[in-house]
Amino acid sequence: MLTMTYEYKLEPTAEQIESIEQTLDICRSVWNFALRQRKDWCASRKSPINACSIQSEYIISADEPFPNYHKQAKQLTQAKKLYPHLKTVHSQVLQQTLRTLDRAWDDMKARGFGLPRFKNKYRMRSFVFPQLGKDPIRDDGIKFPKLGWVKWRQSRPIPFGFQVKQARIVRKASGYFVMLSLQLNVNVSSPMPHGHPRGLDLGFDKFVATSDAEEIKRPRFEITLQRKLKLLQRRLKNKQKGSNNRHKLNQKIARLHQRISDTRKDWHFKLAHHLCDGAGMIFVEDINFVSWQRGMLSKQSADAGFGQFVNILEWVCFRRDVYFAKVNKDGTSQTCPNCGAHTGKKTLDIRFHHCDECGYRTTRDVAASQVLRNRGLNAVGQTVVENVCGLEATGSIGHDTLVGTGRSRKPNSRELGIPSLKVTEHSEVARGRGGCQELMVPID
Known part of the structure; x- marks a missing residue:
């Protein structure tokens, strides 16, 4: 199953903007009420049995179950009989608000996130239509439940074969946008290791x-x-x-x-x-x-x-x-990408890499990226054929095979106090492109 999200700019009328803002306000009230209900349930159970809380707490019966999504969704249906303004919003939109709160509550415990926050009129910025009607897309507009046809800027066409599964209306500083979740029932394999x-x-x-x-x-x-x-x-x-x-x-x-x-x-x-x-x-x-x-x-x-x-x-x-x-990121600045030797820990003020074992020199960040490349190749076990100066070199890709000696990116010999001469190396794979490059080779 292939899933993509496309974003488009909406151009609603004044009546539609008022309806969108009303929907956001009702979703905000549902979110705040459901969150307050969950926090009150937890607060009524945080005090010891033989002691009272210093602050006043809302007392809830001990056999009252936790207000999860299913219980709050059932209470929402009953609340519509007492509060008719809840019926002005599509029922699935309010259900998705409760689902989002339930997911945020679970992430707080499972992933170590913070406690969900109460929303003011600026923090509640989006709501979701989990289903759209039949043929909701036209060139000049998109149809939402209880909103009707809304004009939009179709900046790019929807790919052939993809179906619109859900739509999220988002209020941003520059206007209103819609995020369309597109799905295609096809199995797409991930790219395999190949190439440079x-x-x-x-x-x-x-x-x-x-x-x-x-x-x-x-x-x-x-x-x-x-x-x-x-x-x-x-x-x-x-x-x-x-x-x-x-x-x-x-x-x-x-x-x-x-x-x-x-x-x-x-x-x-x-x-x-x-x-x-x-x-x-x-x-x-x-x-x-x-x-x-x-x-x-x-x-x-x-x-x-x-x-x-x-x-x-x-x-x-x-x-x-x-x-x-x-x-793995550990030790990338302490390993020589050319010979694999351990060069010792570098402080942040040292921006150049110099290996005492093989004499390889380059900038610190480039050396770390070359170590990451070598570790990635070892993980995938890649073996390719490289052409170096017209010669076939078959085997595991090494650093010198890929980027030559790499010494064109190191500090020059004058900075290091080493006498040098200019030579030209012909390499078709140096730095991933053909041609010649001038290297500063130190004279021993």
Whole structure:
């Protein structure tokens, strides 16, 4: 089963916007009531039997079961008889709100996430239609239950054979969007290891360094607009809560944040396609990027969006038939990619790799990416035929076979105080492209 999500811009009328906002408000009230019910049930059972809570707690009978999704969905049906305004929203939309809360509650216990939060009118931004009617798609609009036909910008056609399974209406700072979940009943196998391998090392100094000795700087998406963002947020504290001026200023701040987010996502997609050019296998380090946002560089990590980039890269590799895998990250900066020797621990101020065993020199990030590439090749057990200077070299891919000696990316001999001479190496596979390259070879 192949599943994709396409996003389109909606152009609703004033009546449809009012209906969407009313739906969001009712979904918010259902979410808050269900969450309050769950928290009250837990609070009534946290005190010891022989002692009372210091704070007043809502007393619930001891034999009262936990208010899970099935119980709350049954209570929702009964509540519609007492509160008729709940009937103005499609029944499945409210059920999906309870399902989302139930999933968030389970993730809190199973995955260590935080407690679900109560929603104000700004935090509830989307709702889901799990089913659409018959033939809901036209070139100029899409049909939703109880909303009717809504105009949209069909920026790209829906692929042939895919069925629309569900639709999520999202309110953003720039307008309303619909996220269509598309499914095709076909078994698609994952790409197999083949072609040119490429290791990627992510970091703060360089956003990504490849095993082909390419280093890409980390763009500052938020920092470039930080002055404007700080100025708007400073004005916000002088606005009265609930006023129209405060609401307008919040919309300006939200549009600026969306501009930063859209720019980051667009750059991630372009970089992912660039890295897939000429590659058959891509190996990245297996890192928990959530932990990166808890240290002193949390702002820089959130601005770079490493986790989003890895997810986008995995999707682009699947679309372009490139094998993608995560490998162990431990000790990548302490291992020589040329001979495999242990070079010792490096502090963060050391940005160059120098192996005392084989004399191999390159930048630290490129060496780490080459180690990741070697580990990935060992994991898949890949054996290919490489053509080096017109000679067939059959066997396991080594570092020198793939990128030559790689010394064109190391600090030059003048920086290291080593006399050198210029030679030209002819290699068709150096750095993944043909031609000649000049190397600085130290004289012993």
